[in-house]
Amino acid sequence: MKDELTQDQRSANLKGMGSSRKRVEDVRFTQGKGRYVDDIKLDGMLFGDFVRSPYAHARVTSINTEAAMAIPGVVAVLTAKDLEPLGLHWMPTLAGDKQMVLADGKVLFQGQEVAYVIANDRYAAADGVEAVEVEYEELPVIVNPFEALKSNVVLREDLEGQTEGAHGPRKHHNHIFTWEQGDKEGTEKVLEEADVVAEEMVYYHRTHPCPLETCGCVASMDKVTGKLTLYGTFQAPHAIRTVVSLISGIAEHNIRVVSPDIGGGFGNKVGAYAGYVCSVVASIVTGKPVKWVEDRMENLMTTAFARDYWMQGKIAATKEGKITGLWCHTTADHGGFDACADPTKFPAGFMNICTGSYDIPTAYLAVDGVYTNKAPGGVSYRCSFRVTEAAYFIERMIEVLAIELNMDAAELRRINFIKSDQFPYQSALGWEYDSGDYHRAWDQALNAVGYKELREEQAQRIEDFKAGKTRKLIGIGLTHFTEIVGAGPVKNCDILGLGMFDSCEIRIHPTGSAIARLGTISQGQGHATTFAQIIASEIGLPADDITLEEGDTDTAPYGLGTYGSRSTPVAGAATAMAARKIRAKAQMIAAYLLEVHDDDVEWDVDRFSVKGAPERFKTMKEIAFAAYNQAIPGLEPGLEAVSYYDPPNMTYPFGAYICVMEIDVDTGEHEIRSFYALDDCGTRINPMIIDGQVHGGCTEGYAIAMGQEIAYDEMGNCKSATLMDFFLPTAWETPTYTTDFAVTPSPHHPIGAKGVGESPNVGSVPCFSNAVHDAFRPFGLVQSHMPHDHWRIWKIAKDLGLHS
Amino acid sequence: MSKMHVKLNVNGQEVEGLAEPRTLLIHFLRENLNITGPHIGCETSHCGACTVDLNGKSVKSCTVFVAQANGSDVTTVEGLTNDDGSLGVIQEMFREHHGLQCGFCTPGMITRAHRLLQENPNPTEEEVRFGMAGNLCRCTGYQNIVKAILASADMMNAQKEAAE
Numbered sequence: 001m002k003d004e005l006t007q008d009q010r011s012a013n014l015k016g017m018g019s020s021r022k023r024v025e026d027v028r029f030t031q032g033k034g035r036y037v038d039d040i041k042l043d044g045m046l047f048g049d050f051v052r053s054p055y056a057h058a059r060v061t062s063i064n065t066e067a068a069m070a071i072p073g074v075v076a077v078l079t080a081k082d083l084e085p086l087g088l089h090w091m092p093t094l095a096g097d098k099q100m101v102l103a104d105g106k107v108l109f110q111g112q113e114v115a116y117v118i119a120n121d122r123y124a125a126a127d128g129v130e131a132v133e134v135e136y137e138e139l140p141v142i143v144n145p146f147e148a149l150k151s152n153v154v155l156r157e158d159l160e161g162q163t164e165g166a167h168g169p170r171k172h173h174n175h176i177f178t179w180e181q182g183d184k185e186g187t188e189k190v191l192e193e194a195d196v197v198a199e200e201m202v203y204y205h206r207t208h209p210c211p212l213e214t215c216g217c218v219a220s221m222d223k224v225t226g227k228l229t230l231y232g233t234f235q236a237p238h239a240i241r242t243v244v245s246l247i248s249g250i251a252e253h254n255i256r257v258v259s260p261d262i263g264g265g266f267g268n269k270v271g272a273y274a275g276y277v278c279s280v281v282a283s284i285v286t287g288k289p290v291k292w293v294e295d296r297m298e299n300l301m302t303t304a305f306a307r308d309y310w311m312q313g314k315i316a317a318t319k320e321g322k323i324t325g326l327w328c329h330t331t332a333d334h335g336g337f338d339a340c341a342d343p344t345k346f347p348a349g350f351m352n353i354c355t356g357s358y359d360i361p362t363a364y365l366a367v368d369g370v371y372t373n374k375a376p377g378g379v380s381y382r383c384s385f386r387v388t389e390a391a392y393f394i395e396r397m398i399e400v401l402a403i404e405l406n407m408d409a410a411e412l413r414r415i416n417f418i419k420s421d422q423f424p425y426q427s428a429l430g431w432e433y434d435s436g437d438y439h440r441a442w443d444q445a446l447n448a449v450g451y452k453e454l455r456e457e458q459a460q461r462i463e464d465f466k467a468g469k470t471r472k473l474i475g476i477g478l479t480h481f482t483e484i485v486g487a488g489p490v491k492n493c494d495i496l497g498l499g500m501f502d503s504c505e506i507r508i509h510p511t512g513s514a515i516a517r518l519g520t521i522s523q524g525q526g527h528a529t530t531f532a533q534i535i536a537s538e539i540g541l542p543a544d545d546i547t548l549e550e551g552d553t554d555t556a557p558y559g560l561g562t563y564g565s566r567s568t569p570v571a572g573a574a575t576a577m578a579a580r581k582i583r584a585k586a587q588m589i590a591a592y593l594l595e596v597h598d599d600d601v602e603w604d605v606d607r608f609s610v611k612g613a614p615e616r617f618k619t620m621k622e623i624a625f626a627a628y629n630q631a632i633p634g635l636e637p638g639l640e641a642v643s644y645y646d647p648p649n650m651t652y653p654f655g656a657y658i659c660v661m662e663i664d665v666d667t668g669e670h671e672i673r674s675f676y677a678l679d680d681c682g683t684r685i686n687p688m689i690i691d692g693q694v695h696g697g698c699t700e701g702y703a704i705a706m707g708q709e710i711a712y713d714e715m716g717n718c719k720s721a722t723l724m725d726f727f728l729p730t731a732w733e734t735p736t737y738t739t740d741f742a743v744t745p746s747p748h749h750p751i752g753a754k755g756v757g758e759s760p761n762v763g764s765v766p767c768f769s770n771a772v773h774d775a776f777r778p779f780g781l782v783q784s785h786m787p788h789d790h791w792r793i794w795k796i797a798k799d800l801g802l803h804s
Numbered sequence: 805m806s807k808m809h810v811k812l813n814v815n816g817q818e819v820e821g822l823a824e825p826r827t828l829l830i831h832f833l834r835e836n837l838n839i840t841g842p843h844i845g846c847e848t849s850h851c852g853a854c855t856v857d858l859n860g861k862s863v864k865s866c867t868v869f870v871a872q873a874n875g876s877d878v879t880t881v882e883g884l885t886n887d888d889g890s891l892g893v894i895q896e897m898f899r900e901h902h903g904l905q906c907g908f909c910t911p912g913m914i915t916r917a918h919r920l921l922q923e924n925p926n927p928t929e930e931e932v933r934f935g936m937a938g939n940l941c942r943c944t945g946y947q948n949i950v951k952a953i954l955a956s957a958d959m960m961n962a963q964k965e966a967a968e
Contacts, residue, residue: 022899029907030895030914032841032881039840072805122831123805123824212845212853212908212942263843263908264942296846524906524943692902695945723850723940730937731946 010605015544016537017751020688023529034261037216040231042289045218046075048279049125050298051115051132053107056373056716058136060103063115068131073124075286077132078116078278080104091247091277094495095347096166097338099376101274108155108336109375110716111301116278118290141716145310145333145370148174155336155371167347176338176369181352182429187364190325194316198404202396203785204389206308206333206710208300209381210728213263215303216293219279223287227254232276234259235269236561238519239498241553243272248280259551265523266700267379268304270341270563297721305710306381308333309389315397321405323416326363328354328393334369340378342385343493343500349385350484352429356394357438357482357654358416363428373716382700382761384485384564391481395766396783399773403782410451413480414442431484433652435744442480445656445678448740454660462778471666477659477771481763485755486569486651495560501646502570503557504578506535508639510628512621513545519559520571521551525757527567530685531575534751538579540606540620557642565755568685574645576750581641590618592632651746651754655679657763661771665802668794670706672735677763680742682754690756691739697760698737703729705768707789776800810874814839815883823870830854832870833880841881841911852939855912856880862919881911884918894918894956903952905943913939917953927957
């Protein structure tokens, strides 16, 4: 057989790894043919809606549902009393705590679920919510975690007397856990003996992932078959199935969980919410499907906040700037219940990546979790577990140290980077960084932006400012971040006891096309596009001939889902491994067809050919047909494989970001003049999609750093529960990003990929914030808390006496 | 609550139905007509996921009663696909330039971009950014959306020229 195409042409036809393949999802989405949870319509479907507490801390003295029940269309109203006989008035959280499903005697945060109204349509449900009469008796409110630890007010009366929590001893009735890592005594000694110690409180404010689609579900209990189908905005559908089974007592095989198209997740859709439990109960009680979709206010007020970490830091160095030690004590505000979504053994997530990109010989971290009268959550808003907090902390501490040493912050970073020959690198707080080349990335970034010239321009601007020629300052924001993603090794990472492996099953059809199913679920990342590219490169079938399915627990193999940038590091690895199993069998089939020994054929892009005789080959397409057509001695028919991949280590993507910002001293307004983002995520699967992820993540980071906040007043009223008050940048404010890359493959990942989705959020927040700080550094600013909205920047200038 | 009779022309089709006076246009489209392209993201006119074209103007259908739209022409993203079922120019350019990720804002974005380009067939980048500021996206950072709309303008102008 003659083949007209060159190897490169055949390779290009596959649209495999490295190609900017257009997304297969987009044909549906651009025509409005996505199928999101609120698009699901089942026969006889009812609607659920919540009565929520207007108070942040109160006793619920009575609930009267009579008037609500009299409203036409209202079918039922559930309260904690109805759920109690089922044992469902409380539910376990992912963090080892428990949480009220419906108010059981008291409420602990504004917006807490008090009653669940079920009605024929959403308007009647809303009418019912209005008509439920609830009497409250207000209790003292605590919104500050430091006060909570001193207060006599007991927030969690259900835990009174319990001195031991899920993560060890509780020191106070409002204390949840203390988590310690590293060498306390050694670090204290280094701090005592150091030439220089810089100390600062770094606060990473409370914010919210706020995907454009809110959370929701449709629960449908089929009373004839006894099977529950639960459609929902789940980032982890398989884990949700197991959780539903465990808390409801319904056998797991009788539960089918389906994540349809998801309109963005960013961590908001990892947890289990009261709405899911109530909808399931409502469907069981009524025998009809029940839909619950939260509105934006409910989303911002009640489901899954992020951050809220008070990080007290001390960093020690020699006079020359070599860092000798890092100390961090974090007070973590968890709200009314500890509903963080972290692996079980990590109550503060991977906060112990807070030594960042630097070779810091000694370090100590302690985190105290605290209850307050704020919404529960603590999810990772587009980051691996608490990694943005860690990156923000270290990147601020480096800047603070640079001020203390009177050094250039770029140079200070350079002399402290972990060197490329130190990988795999053992960090002082317990991680083994897989690979990196920080110096190369840093130099590439500084050169790309013309760092030296920027500093000269900035110096001139300061002169001009002092001379009264301008009222605008320039800030140059620097960040070099290291992520830790791809949770994770089953030996130390689990959620509710479920090991954090992931999976892929591939079936090759006789005509040489395929379907692959994964344990993850896309929420905009483009899995249907990129995972097909991995398979295309591994088995030589065109990506266009590979269908990808996720999110239906009846058909997909079990996996822990998509969050923490774990899809490519874990499920992507499973995909490659499953494909390799297929290729191994294909090799035997090819050898049989070519009448040679298995070892005498070799892989060549899309085929096996006889070694030394490349004109004798069998394409993967031919092999696929043979798998279903030939009786091959010693081989089963068919061609399919499944892989459950337990990663040997996390992956450590990194990046160098530089922002140039103009700041108007008199108005506090800013303008992002340029933003450069270099990402090293190891092997790149689809550069177009990587760029898109970076643009999106940086925009989230821009929002968080420059204005986005979940704020409370002293009464515990949420002051930012609509998109009027909660900052989401529009196309008008959003900067334009320049993306760049380097490639340092992960040595332990089958294709060397590390994941990228969350890097830009992790890296851009400190970068924007550092730019603000840098602008005011010559005037004495050391630390000012985010978000840097116009008023806060104006206030910095005022406090520094720049308004004369 | 008593219902009223409403009649609309949606994507070129005459449709009618019964709705409460308080029924929002977005709910009528989605629940009564099963036109689920327009989405609900905020219900307060901020996010633009529900953007439709009402008598030649972009509106946020979460803040329009269907009663107000009675007798009107409504175009949703479903109506911007070519008659032969292929993607319309803006839809194609969003795909080409990776102007979408989760797809939730996309129908509103494309419907708004359609009206913007009717109003201003040769927009600058700044005009696109300003004209699209009523539509929020959480995934893309807008960079590729802007690129897609500018490319759509070029392509639509080239098509117009070719036709003349």
